[in-house]
Amino acid sequence: MKSLVSAFAPVVTVVIALMTIWYMAAVWLNADWAYDRAGRAGVTLSFSELVSDTWAQEKPKLPAPHQVVEEIWKTTVQKSITSKRSLIYHSWVTLSATLLGFGLGTALGIGLAIGIVYNRVMDMSVMPWAIVSQTIPIIAIAPMIIVVLYSIGVQGMLPKAIISAYLSFFPVVVGMVKGLRSPDAMQLDLLRTYSANKSQSFWKLRLPASVPYLFASLKIGVAASLVGAIVGELPTGAVRGLGARLLAGSYYGQTIQIWSALFAAAILAAGLVALIGLLERVTLRRMGERP
Amino acid sequence: MIYVVGALILWGLGWMLNARLANGPRANTRAVQIAVPVIFGATILLIWELIVRGLSVPLVILPPPSMIATTFANSLPILWADFVQTFVKGALSGFVIGGVAAFLLAIVVDRYDFLRRGLLPVGNFMAALPIVGTAPILVMWFGFDWQSKAAVVVVMVFFPILVNTVAGLRDTSDIQRDLMRTYGASYGQTLFKLRLPAAMPFIFNGLKIATTLALVGAIVAEFFGSPTRGMGFRISTSVGQLALDMVWAEIVVAALAGSFFYGAIALCEKGVTFWHPSQRS
Numbered sequence: 001m002k003s004l005v006s007a008f009a010p011v012v013t014v015v016i017a018l019m020t021i022w023y024m025a026a027v028w029l030n031a032d033w034a035y036d037r038a039g040r041a042g043v044t045l046s047f048s049e050l051v052s053d054t055w056a057q058e059k060p061k062l063p064a065p066h067q068v069v070e071e072i073w074k075t076t077v078q079k080s081i082t083s084k085r086s087l088i089y090h091s092w093v094t095l096s097a098t099l100l101g102f103g104l105g106t107a108l109g110i111g112l113a114i115g116i117v118y119n120r121v122m123d124m125s126v127m128p129w130a131i132v133s134q135t136i137p138i139i140a141i142a143p144m145i146i147v148v149l150y151s152i153g154v155q156g157m158l159p160k161a162i163i164s165a166y167l168s169f170f171p172v173v174v175g176m177v178k179g180l181r182s183p184d185a186m187q188l189d190l191l192r193t194y195s196a197n198k199s200q201s202f203w204k205l206r207l208p209a210s211v212p213y214l215f216a217s218l219k220i221g222v223a224a225s226l227v228g229a230i231v232g233e234l235p236t237g238a239v240r241g242l243g244a245r246l247l248a249g250s251y252y253g254q255t256i257q258i259w260s261a262l263f264a265a266a267i268l269a270a271g272l273v274a275l276i277g278l279l280e281r282v283t284l285r286r287m288g289e290r291p
Numbered sequence: 292m293i294y295v296v297g298a299l300i301l302w303g304l305g306w307m308l309n310a311r312l313a314n315g316p317r318a319n320t321r322a323v324q325i326a327v328p329v330i331f332g333a334t335i336l337l338i339w340e341l342i343v344r345g346l347s348v349p350l351v352i353l354p355p356p357s358m359i360a361t362t363f364a365n366s367l368p369i370l371w372a373d374f375v376q377t378f379v380k381g382a383l384s385g386f387v388i389g390g391v392a393a394f395l396l397a398i399v400v401d402r403y404d405f406l407r408r409g410l411l412p413v414g415n416f417m418a419a420l421p422i423v424g425t426a427p428i429l430v431m432w433f434g435f436d437w438q439s440k441a442a443v444v445v446v447m448v449f450f451p452i453l454v455n456t457v458a459g460l461r462d463t464s465d466i467q468r469d470l471m472r473t474y475g476a477s478y479g480q481t482l483f484k485l486r487l488p489a490a491m492p493f494i495f496n497g498l499k500i501a502t503t504l505a506l507v508g509a510i511v512a513e514f515f516g517s518p519t520r521g522m523g524f525r526i527s528t529s530v531g532q533l534a535l536d537m538v539w540a541e542i543v544v545a546a547l548a549g550s551f552f553y554g555a556i557a558l559c560e561k562g563v564t565f566w567h568p569s570q571r572s
Contacts, residue, residue, distance in 0.1 A: 010409030018413075029432075061432065121306070121313045124324065125331035135553035136546040137506035140522070143514075143530045144538050148352050151533075219419070227421045234514045242424075250427035250515050262424045273419050 022065055029061040030054035063256045071260040084240075091264050093241040094229050097157045098272075101164020102225040106218065108165070109172030116173070117180040117206070118198075130173050138167060142231050160232035160241075167228040168221030175217025179210025208287060215280035222272045230265060242268075294345025298338045305334030354536040362536040363543060369525070370544050377522040378548050380437035381509035385444025386501060393449045394494070397456035398482070411457060418450040426512040440512045440521075447508040448501035452494070459493025460486050492567050495560040502552045506545060 027050070034053040038045045045053065055064040063071075072087060079086040112130075116123045142163045149159040183205050191201045233243025242261050249258035309330055312323050336356045342348070343355040350358075363370065400406045426443045433439035463486055471481045513523025522541050529537040564570055 007408070010405050010407075011412050012409075014406075014409035014413055120318075121310045121327075124313045124318075124327040125309050126328075128328040129332065132550060135503055136549045137503060137510055139507050140510050140526055140542050140545045141538075143527050144535065144542075147530045147533070148535070151351055223419050223421070227423055230421055230424060231511055231514075234511075246424060246427050247515070250431065253431070255428070255431070258427050262428070265424050266420045269420050270416065 019065060022062075023055070026060065026062045026064045027051055027054045030057055033057065033061070059253050060255055063259050067256055068259045068263060071256045072263060075260060087245075087260060087264050090240060090242055090245050090261070091268060093157075094160075094226070094233070094243065094265075095268055097160035097232070097241070098164050098222075098225045098229040098268075100157065101161035101166075101228065102168050102222050104161065105165035105168035105225065106172050106221060109169045109221075110176055110214075112169075113173050113176030113180060114202075116177050127177065130170055133170050134174065138170075139163075139228070139231050142228065143234075146232060160229045163232040164225035164228040167224040171217045171220045171224065172214070175213045175220075176210055179213025180206045182213065183209045211283060211287065212280075215276060215283070218276050218280075219273050222276055223269055226265065226269050226272065292345065294341045298341035298345065301334060301337055301341065305330055351533045351535060354539060358536050359539040359543065363540040366537065366540065369520075370540060372520050373522045373525050373541065374544055374548065376437060376518070376520045377440065377509045377513065378506070378552075381440030381512070381521070382444050382505040382552075384437070385441035385509065386448055386505040388441065389445035389448040389505075390452050390498065390501065392445070393452035393497075394456055397453050397460065400453075400457055401460040402478075407457060411454065414450050414454050414457075418454055422447050422450075423508060423511045426508070427515045430512060430515045435516045436518055440509045440517075443512040444505045444508040447504045451500045451504065452497040455493045455497030455500075456490060459490030462493060463489045491564045492560075492569070495556065495564065498556050499553060499560075502556055503549060506549050506552070510545065 031050060031054055034045060034050055034057070038053075054060070055067070057063075060067070075085060075087040079088075081088045081092075083089065112126070116127055116130075145163055145166075146159045149155065149162070187205060187209075188201065191205055196204070229241070230243040230246070233241040234247055239248075242265050245261035245264075246258055249255065249261065309327050312318065312327055312330075315323075317323050339353075340355045340357060343353055396410075400410050423443070425446055429442040429446070430439045433442050467485060467489075468481065471485050476484070510523040510526070513521045514527055517524040522545055525541050526538055529535070529541070561570055
């Protein structure tokens with residue numbers, strides 16, 4: 001119990017400090033508009049009036065946290081999930097593309113990694129490019145993929161999923177190659193003394209040894225997938241999805257809408273990473289890992 | 292049709308050549324290790340060219356590499372202006388500001404254990420979030436010009452560098468710190484002579500992650516509004532005009548900028564952390 005308190009107390013303090021800074025920043029950033037309006041109405045604002053006004057504007061520069069929470073509450077719990085204004089609906093549009101792309105990218109990435117580990121030619125020709133591609137802002141091709149696929153009649157979830165797949169693909173390849181190569185010479189030699197063939201040494205040694213590496217890159221990959229799906233919604237002016245909410249919010253100055261979409265994206269990302277962390281712990285425990 | 296057959300033959304030839312090189316006696320020499328990926332890349336480009344010509348793929352779907360190269364060569368002034376706007380003004384300044392801020396905060400966080408235990412979980416959490424999403428907000432606050440792009444980059448690079456620097460500053464063993472204590476070294480001396488040098492591999496790891504993020508941030512932020520130049524602006528408007536050769540030329544610029552940026556950081560790393568096992572071989 002005591003260790004739990006000592007673990008959470010600093011985090012809670014920091015979060016409270018951040019909230020305080022946020023509220024004060026809201027007063028500071030929104031004060032201009034409040035003074036402007038008061039000046040035109042011919043009234044002078046007392047300090048408490050100023051504060052209450054800056055925390056309750058309709059299109060503030062920086063919405064106060066409770067406004068964002070209220071908006072999220074209104075657009076999730078109080079709207080039916082089929083409504084065009086429901087945040088759950090938009091989150092699902094983005095999440096489904098993310099998951100499809102993440103699944104595709106992971107499967108292809110594992111496949112290529114196996115090819116690289118077992119085929120020397122592939123290793124030497126493809127691996128340098130896979131590493132270089134990590135330094136390239138791949139997201140730059142997102143708009144093009146969307147438009148090209150649109151022009152050949154593919155639209156909706158698939159183009160976004162392809163961008164997601166592309167972004168999660170390379171971390172998985174690099175991590176899996178490292179993982180499949182992680183058994184050392186002694187372990188490989190042991191299997192040779194058992195006269196294990198290639199597939200046995202793959203299923204019984206290399207694949208199990210790669211699991212921790214796989215999960216580490218899956219966490220990176222799933223976060224990248226979500227970013228890919230959100231960015232994939234930007235260039236075509238999509239009307240559905242979290243990226244579309246961000247874009248529409250920025251066109252019409254609906255800051256509260258932007259912030260609530262941002263929080264929804266953050267919750268999704270945190271949830272996905274936590275889910276993979278949970279899977280990791282369960283899998284590793286079943287494989288016999290001792291803490 | 293003859294082009295497509297040519298492409299297939301070329302693929303076979305390139306693969307055979309690489310197979311011979313990779314399985315040959317000189318496979319471990321540096322020349323072969325560079326030649327194999329280069330041959331692979333060149334084969335892909337040639338096949339791309341032949342297939343696009345052979346099947347007469349419309350230009351709005353995939354322009355051939357030769358056309359991209361021509362566009363690249365013909366629009367160097369535009370590409371250079373976009374590069375300066377997005378990379379030098381947006382990404383680089385944001386990278387420097389964010390990096391310095393994260394580094395200084397990391398030293399403060401490391402000094403006070405309470406802060407470390409409070410900020411580090413929050414920082415780790417933030418590092419996994421889709422921070423590009425803050426782009427529309429920052430564009431609204433800082434206007435359309437490069438300042439808002441730099442702000443997005445600052446937010447994006449901040450947390451990876453912070454988390455890595457804090458982790459690095461803790462990467463000294465008790466024996467090493469005790470040795471400094473027996474020398475009667477002050478906090479500052481221990482920091483500069485032992486802990487910062489020991490943290491360098493971690494810091495550079497954070498910086499390398501941040502190079503890609505910086506470019507991504509600067510480009511994506513331009514999708515939310517920008518002056519009439521910049522790589523993200525050019526990409527989104529050229530896509531709108533279906534001028535895909537221009538889009539690809541801009542992607543080449545982004546790829547070159549990203550690789551050189553990463554390479555420059557890796558080179559600095561080599562100079563600074565020459566003592567680290569991963570740099571010796």
